[in-house]
Amino acid sequence: MRRVIAILTDFGSGDWYVATMKGVIAGINPDVLLVDVTHDIAPCSTIEAAFALKSCYRFFPPDTVFLTVVDPGVGTGRRPIALEAGGRLFVGPDNGVFGLVLEGESLTGCVELRQESPPESSTFHGRDVFAPAAARLSLGTKLSKLGPSVEEPVSLSLPEPERVSETELQGEVIYVDRFGNLIANIPANLVSPSGGDPNVLVLSFPRKGISISRVCRGYAELAAGEPGILLGSAGYLEVALFGSSAAREFGIEVGESFQLTLKASQKATRA
Structure with a gap:
């Protein structure tokens, strides 16, 4: 090969x-x-x-x-x-x-x-x-x-989401892909411990005055121009805007903070 x-x-x-x-x-x-x-x-x-x-x-x-x-x-x-x-x-x-x-x-x-x-x-x-x-x-x-041994290369970690309460997390956007999808620092296990749909009620960007409550499995479940919350292929929570760029339309860049409210019956296990 x-x-x-x-x-x-x-x-x-x-x-x-x-x-x-x-x-x-x-x-x-x-x-x-x-x-x-x-x-x-x-x-x-x-x-x-x-x-x-x-x-x-x-x-x-x-x-x-x-x-x-x-x-x-x-x-x-x-x-x-x-x-x-x-x-x-x-x-x-x-x-x-x-x-x-x-x-x-x-x-x-x-x-x-x-x-x-x-x-x-x-x-x-x-x-x-x-x-x-x-x-x-x-x-x-x-x-x-190729050279002498190195014991500890420089480390780097994603910003950790902050637990505000049992059903609330504060996170931030860590990546924006070519389609303008907003990838958050919320791994799947925090919001979908059983592997199903994310147990999210609302994701809001307070600084922008934007709240999103539509949860979906795929982008095409959304209507044109409708924002939604889903688990992306990288294993992290995403915000998407079907047919458009959520980053551009909402004016959001990497580092923008958000608040996440979870269903009371399925609390985040760790953060």
């Missing part, structure tokens, strides 16, 4: 940065399969990158190399690392982008990437440091050959 390198960045698609990294990889391993996870992470948003990575890595084959370059600290003392967890390999800056993966997986090994000569540029380690390392790993090079 061909090895896979999955690339996730905040570089966008309008510049040459992603293509340059792919060119470097192809020069080292021309047989590797390159997959674009996304290049539309908000600039420098390590938490957004970590969430996107957490949401997809399990669906890739074992030994996939995840090349993740969201690197606001490029050119500083932050470490370039490669690590193994969950049967996959991860390459990128040691700034927390792998933190959400490591919350659910045991760290098998981690090294600080070392090179014989300094990077060509202090601003493009994606090209000069991370892409070559990912390519070498895709050829079967052992982690230990």
Whole structure:
């Protein structure tokens, strides 16, 4: 089976940065399969990158190399690392982008990437440091050959929802997808312990004066322009606006707080 390198960045698609990294990889391993996870992470948003990575890595084959370059600290003392967890390999800056993966997986090994000569540029380690390392790993090079061991890579966690009462939680929007769906920091087990519909009465954005009570299983259950609450494929509560963007129409961005009222008969188990 061909090895896979999955690339996730905040570089966008309008510049040459992603293509340059792919060119470097192809020069080292021309047989590797390159997959674009996304290049539309908000600039420098390590938490957004970590969430996107957490949401997809399990669906890739074992030994996939995840090349993740969201690197606001490029050119500083932050470490370039490669690590193994969950049967996959991860390459990128040691700034927390792998933190959400490591919350659910045991760290098998981690090294600080070392090179014989300094990077060509202090601003493009994606090209000069991370892409070559990912390519070498895709050829079967052992982690230990890439640099010295690292005991504890930088951690990162999603903001925790706050319990206001037995039936009320306060949370925040942690991700907005391309369709404008608002993904909240409310995992499925908090609002649907039995795996059914979320036991939500009302979700409100106080600052915006918006309250939503329609609960659904899928987007198409909603009428055109109707907002609804559902459990998304990433395993978190979402707010959607059928046929439109909830983020745009409601003027909501990542970090917006909300209040969640649950049915009294099915209280949140933990928060």
